[in-house]
Amino acid sequence: MGNRTPLYSDHIKLGAKIVDFGGWDMPLHYGSQIGEHHKVRNDCGMFDVSHMNVVDVKGAGVRDFFRLLLANNVDKLKTRGKALYSCMLNSKGGVIDDLIVYYLDDAWFRVVMNAATREKDMAWVSAAAKKFGGVTVTMRDDLAMIAIQGPHAKQKVYQALGETLRDSAGTLKPFHAVTVRDLFIATTGYTGEDGFEIILPATSAPRTWQQLHSVGVPPVGLGARDTLRLEAGMNLYGSDMDETTTPLESGLAWTVAFEPSDRNFIGREVLDRQKAQGVPRLLVGLVLEGKGVLRNHQKVTCDGAGEGEITSGSFSPTLNQAIALARVPAAVKTGDRGTVELRGKPATVRVVKYPFVRNGKACL
Amino acid sequence: MSNIPKDLKYSKSHEWLKLNSDGTVTVGITHHAQDLMGDMVYVELPSTGTKVTAGKECGVVESVKAASDVYAPVSGEIVEANGTLADAPETVNKDCYGAGWMFRLKPASKSELDGLLDAKAYEALVASEKH
Numbered sequence: 001m002g003n004r005t006p007l008y009s010d011h012i013k014l015g016a017k018i019v020d021f022g023g024w025d026m027p028l029h030y031g032s033q034i035g036e037h038h039k040v041r042n043d044c045g046m047f048d049v050s051h052m053n054v055v056d057v058k059g060a061g062v063r064d065f066f067r068l069l070l071a072n073n074v075d076k077l078k079t080r081g082k083a084l085y086s087c088m089l090n091s092k093g094g095v096i097d098d099l100i101v102y103y104l105d106d107a108w109f110r111v112v113m114n115a116a117t118r119e120k121d122m123a124w125v126s127a128a129a130k131k132f133g134g135v136t137v138t139m140r141d142d143l144a145m146i147a148i149q150g151p152h153a154k155q156k157v158y159q160a161l162g163e164t165l166r167d168s169a170g171t172l173k174p175f176h177a178v179t180v181r182d183l184f185i186a187t188t189g190y191t192g193e194d195g196f197e198i199i200l201p202a203t204s205a206p207r208t209w210q211q212l213h214s215v216g217v218p219p220v221g222l223g224a225r226d227t228l229r230l231e232a233g234m235n236l237y238g239s240d241m242d243e244t245t246t247p248l249e250s251g252l253a254w255t256v257a258f259e260p261s262d263r264n265f266i267g268r269e270v271l272d273r274q275k276a277q278g279v280p281r282l283l284v285g286l287v288l289e290g291k292g293v294l295r296n297h298q299k300v301t302c303d304g305a306g307e308g309e310i311t312s313g314s315f316s317p318t319l320n321q322a323i324a325l326a327r328v329p330a331a332v333k334t335g336d337r338g339t340v341e342l343r344g345k346p347a348t349v350r351v352v353k354y355p356f357v358r359n360g361k362a363c364l
Numbered sequence: 365m366s367n368i369p370k371d372l373k374y375s376k377s378h379e380w381l382k383l384n385s386d387g388t389v390t391v392g393i394t395h396h397a398q399d400l401m402g403d404m405v406y407v408e409l410p411s412t413g414t415k416v417t418a419g420k421e422c423g424v425v426e427s428v429k430a431a432s433d434v435y436a437p438v439s440g441e442i443v444e445a446n447g448t449l450a451d452a453p454e455t456v457n458k459d460c461y462g463a464g465w466m467f468r469l470k471p472a473s474k475s476e477l478d479g480l481l482d483a484k485a486y487e488a489l490v491a492s493e494k495h
Contacts, residue, residue: 033428034403034454223402223428291406293426315405315428343424343431 001025005050006144006202007209014219022116024051026222033223037317040191040228041360044150045220046212051115054143054199055125058108059135066101066109069128071247071265073257077103083175083188086255087247088113088124089267093274094243095250097121098235100188102177110184112145112199114237128266144205146198148217149228151360153195160215161208169196183208190225192232192358230323231316233285233355239296240283240311240325248274249327251283251354281327283311284334285354287364288322292342298324300349302338305331310340318357319364325354366490367395369461373477374486375437377419380461381480384468388443389477392465393425393434393456396490401427404453409434409445409467416440416469418476423466425456434466438476444468 002025011018016027027048029036039045057065066074072086082103088096097117102110113121122139129137148157158165161183168178169185177186184199200208213219226236233251235241241250248256248271256271257263288294294313301307308328316323328338328351336351355363368374373381378397382390398404406426416422416436423434445467449455456464471477481489 029402032403032457034405227428291408293406293428293431295431315426317428 003051005048006205007048007050007146010206010209011048011219014213016219016221019222021051021222022114022118024115026051027219029221029223030219033221033227034317036218036220036224037227039218040150040193040220040224041318041357042151044148044153044156044195044217045224046209046217047147047149047220047222047225048144048209049147049197050144050202050205052145053113053115053118053121054140054145055111055113055122056108056138056140057111057125057129057135058138060107061132061134062107062109065129065132065135067263068132068265069125070099070101071256071267071271073263074101074103074109076257077101079103079176080105081172081177083177083186085175087241087252088121089247089265089271090124090243091266091269092243093246093267093270095237095241095245095247096124096243098237098241098252102186116238142202143199144202146200146205146209146212147189147191147195148198148212149189149191149193149195149220151194153193153217156212156215156217157196157198160211160217190232190234191228192234192355193228193360227314227317230312230314230325231318231355231357233325235283235325236312245281245327246271246274246279248279249281249283251325279330281308282330282332283325284328284332285352285356286310286313286324286326286338286340286349287319287352287356288324288340289348289350292322292347294322294324294340294342294349298340298342300326300328300338300340302328302332302351303336305329305336308332308338316356318360319362323356324349366487367461368483368487368490370483372461373437373480373482374489375435375480376489377435377437379435379437381437381477383477388468388470389438389440390465390468391437392460394486395460397432398457398460398464401425401432402429403427404456407449407453407456407466409449410442412442412444414442416442425453436469437480438469438471440469440471440476442467442469
């Protein structure tokens, strides 16, 4: 038996197929992964993401701490509740984890990190905090997290949890959060759709989940979460980047703040060098021309540029064709073609700009 | 819950077979197999006239999660493949013993059918794989 979220028994009641995910017993789907995917693109759905690691970092020096710890710059967070996506790097520029950090007040930042990396993240952050001094790091295992995503997600949240939320959560711009009652409501997500991620006390999570379900929000499992995020062109830690790859090699250059040049964040030296000398490998999008499904770790031979590897490959229910993210030699350009061996036969892939899908619409 | 019709025969590689009155057999994959695979997105079947060998792969089913071979449960010749699955692979999930059938073949000889499992034996096989 793995770790279980406060919503585990609700998943069982809803007929979930449970799988192990990074040591957690999580719902893969509740009947049809593709059906759940379409629900989120066309209407809305809710995800139990309570396995994610919510950590509060407090202390007078918390902003300076994150200026050192993260490749993106928390000085971009000027108003309370604003959120920032960033990688946390080791000294070689490799990605320890990707995360979202929220600025709550001048002595309190909240971080949401991945579940499967929990132990090494906590070891790294705690060691850094000890060295830095003056900040405390607290895991919030008393909290749960529910994501409600899709074009109708916000309406359904107001209907289920209170129309008054329109005046608070409803006025948030993307990547902001507000606390209402015992709900920490953020306009973040991992699907490329409108919606909220709500962090709330573990004890009230089942009731909130059931309220959402009673207004017609269907549950969505990790299977659809993966195809949704891949269509949205969002990286998955452990697949698209890890400690052996830098953000610049992972399609995440936009998350690295090189200015100001005197902000000496951990891993900076390697990224500066890569930037000056040129990045050897890049993350690109691929679409398969023809039938079949692209899979993680398949080799892709790029015409005239050498070999790369698929880091996330799957079937896109929205586009009805196979899509992938792949790490390829830097000479590869959008529009290039390549070859992937699918079950012993060569198949042609085309290099495309991603995201593949945003707000329900194909971007190709 | 296992869904294993009593009137069908089964292979150890999770295909089902129905004996037709004209001597041909209809083949598909079992409820257990489609449940393990998840939502199907692609089905590739042998074309009519193909000679297949018992225990050898003769088709492919691919789901969001994984790809798997479909094996010929008996040797013989393909007389018909279910062309509707190319555009509607989800039929395999919705109705694996009915509209989701995969192909019909003419066994090379009657003895080909001897080694197959009945529903009870297949149920035991599925149960043993779960533990």
